[in-house]
Amino acid sequence: MGIVIAVISGKGGVGKTTTTANIGLGIAMNDKKAVVVDFDIGQRNLDMILGLENRVVYDIVQVMDGEAKMKQALIKSKVNENLMFLAASQTKDKTVLDSAKIKNLVEELKEEFDFVILDAPAGIESGYEHTIEFADAAIIVVNPEVSSIRDADRAIGILDSKSQKVKDGEDVQKHLIINRVNPAMVESGEMLKCDDILDILNVPLLGKVPEDRAIIEASNQGKPVITDNNSEAGKAYKRIADRLCGKDVKIPEFVAKKGGILGLFKGMFK
Amino acid sequence: MLTKQFSTQVCEVELVNDDEFISFFEKNYGLFCNHLLSIKGEISAKVESFLQQKGYKYIQNVELPKGKLKEGLEKEIEKVRQEAFLERQELEAKVAKLSNKLQQNLKVMDSLVRSGQELKVDGDLLLLNRVNSGATINVSGSLIITQIVEGSIRCNGDFMMLKASPKANIVFHGVEVDNDYLKDRLNRVELIENKIHITPVLKETNWA
Ligand SMILES: Nc1ncnc2c1ncn2[C@@H]1O[C@H](COP(=O)(O)OP(=O)(O)OP(=O)(O)O)[C@@H](O)[C@H]1O
Ligand SMILES: [Mg+2]
Numbered sequence: 479m480g481i482v483i484a485v486i487s488g489k490g491g492v493g494k495t496t497t498t499a500n501i502g503l504g505i506a507m508n509d510k511k512a513v514v515v516d517f518d519i520g521q522r523n524l525d526m527i528l529g530l531e532n533r534v535v536y537d538i539v540q541v542m543d544g545e546a547k548m549k550q551a552l553i554k555s556k557v558n559e560n561l562m563f564l565a566a567s568q569t570k571d572k573t574v575l576d577s578a579k580i581k582n583l584v585e586e587l588k589e590e591f592d593f594v595i596l597d598a599p600a601g602i603e604s605g606y607e608h609t610i611e612f613a614d615a616a617i618i619v620v621n622p623e624v625s626s627i628r629d630a631d632r633a634i635g636i637l638d639s640k641s642q643k644v645k646d647g648e649d650v651q652k653h654l655i656i657n658r659v660n661p662a663m664v665e666s667g668e669m670l671k672c673d674d675i676l677d678i679l680n681v682p683l684l685g686k687v688p689e690d691r692a693i694i695e696a697s698n699q700g701k702p703v704i705t706d707n708n709s710e711a712g713k714a715y716k717r718i719a720d721r722l723c724g725k726d727v728k729i730p731e732f733v734a735k736k737g738g739i740l741g742l743f744k745g746m747f748k
Numbered sequence: 749m750l751t752k753q754f755s756t757q758v759c760e761v762e763l764v765n766d767d768e769f770i771s772f773f774e775k776n777y778g779l780f781c782n783h784l785l786s787i788k789g790e791i792s793a794k795v796e797s798f799l800q801q802k803g804y805k806y807i808q809n810v811e812l813p814k815g816k817l818k819e820g821l822e823k824e825i826e827k828v829r830q831e832a833f834l835e836r837q838e839l840e841a842k843v844a845k846l847s848n849k850l851q852q853n854l855k856v857m858d859s860l861v862r863s864g865q866e867l868k869v870d871g872d873l874l875l876l877n878r879v880n881s882g883a884t885i886n887v888s889g890s891l892i893i894t895q896i897v898e899g900s901i902r903c904n905g906d907f908m909m910l911k912a913s914p915k916a917n918i919v920f921h922g923v924e925v926d927n928d929y930l931k932d933r934l935n936r937v938e939l940i941e942n943k944i945h946i947t948p949v950l951k952e953t954n955w956a
Contacts, residue, residue: 602864628863628880628881628882629863631862631863631864631880631881631882632862632863632882635862635863635864636864638862677878678878678880678881678898680860680878
């Protein structure tokens with residue numbers, strides 16, 4: 479029986495889809511079976527980041543409606559065969575979702591995979607509520623700025639009141655990823671500090687991902703950045719996936735790169 | 749005129765039998781050597797020389813002003829005690845009544861109040877966690893929050909205790925409180941004669 483993790487953020491564009499793809503692949507690289515599911519009905523994205531957009535034949539709504547078998551709709555990753563992908567419907571909108579059908583779908587995936595990762599849509603409307611409804615855990619993705627934190631806070635509040643697990647009197651596990659950390663801006667005080675974010679949200683930190691151009695390049699190529707061993711973001715996602723698989727991996731501080739020997743020393747001592 | 753007042757212990761004794769008297773004060777010398785003996789009756793030469801030899805101070809056939817007898821005093825003390833006890837009981841009952849009322853309506857919470865959540869409390873609230881931006885607290889009674897407030901607060905009670913909260917939106921009895929006045933670690937906000945009073949309870953440490 480696998481674990482269902484919803485990747486949520488409240489605010490749009492903070493990196494849910496990027497995170498879903500990279501974590502899914504990272505887990506697969508740990509020899510665990512993972513499936514990433516695009517719950518952003520009507521605005522699918524995950525297929526592109528995985529470089530699988532031309533392989534989609536059947537989507538999640540067709541599986542839920544019984545028009546297609548799960549086996550037919552699951553698409554294998556080009557990079558790692560432990561990772562599967564289930565696409566969102568592009569033609570229908572999120573009103574087609576229905577709790578009973580989602581439950582069936584999630585249960586079926588749990589039987590098959592160690593990790594079922596659901597990429598939530600932005601916002602906190604019905605599409606979001608359906609994504610978290612049957613989740614065992616949530617990964618909350620934020621950017622270090624106030625509006626992202628506030629929207630994430632809102633999303634967590636809904637998670638804590640509307641998910642089935644909470645209704646059953648259990649806890650939904652929560653993990654925080656701070657994405658697009660720009661060390662220079664944190665140092666200069668333009669961005670919220672990690673400690674302040676943790677104070678406000680009261681969710682344990684799973685990892686930090688730095689701002690990295692390699693992510694945009696990776697998306698364009700349809701190869702998640704985690705496959706790029708030289709990129710800081712790729713390494714960060716690798717550590718996060720390892721932690722999710724139970725490995726004890728430290729969270730390093732990102733330090734602004736500065737010219738000269740002073741900057742180097744600062745980096746070493748932090 | 750200069751007067752001095754002393755209080756000294758007096759032992760009143762009736763002298764009937766010389767030998768009995770002498771043997772009593774011989775035996776109990778330690779007890780009575782610092783007393784003033786007030787002797788009723790005739791003092792014989794024998795008794796007189798005994799008293800002098802022992803160094804007893806005495807007076808003879810003098811009517812001393814009398815204080816109260818031990819039993820009378822005790823009765824009086826008992827009466828005062830009883831009254832004080834009753835009064836205290838009455839007070840305690842009053843306090844218990846008040847605090848019962850408080851406790852019945854006092855809600856104590858330790859959960860973070862998140863954006864989008866609205867907490868409505870009919871009565872008093874003690875909150876031991878943060879109020880995040882976008883969250884609302886609405887209490888009909890008094891309010892104490894020990895962590896920072898970044899959301900909205902509506903309070904209609906006797907008082908509020910709040911930390912310095914520069915981002916909070918606070919309305920107390922329908923009046924918006926300027927949070928520039930909430931400077932210190934803990935501030936008491938109360939309505940006195942239709943005016944809002946803000947008093948620091950715990951001051952910010954000044955390291956300078
Ligand atoms: N760490 C990063 N460094 C640089 N660019 C990033 C980083 N993370 C995400 N991005 C970019 O930000 C944009 C939004 O990312 P993504 O699509 O993953 O967000 P999302 O939360 O899924 O958005 P939506 O809410 O629209 O679904 C993308 O263009 C992505 O390449
Ligand atoms: Mg997305």
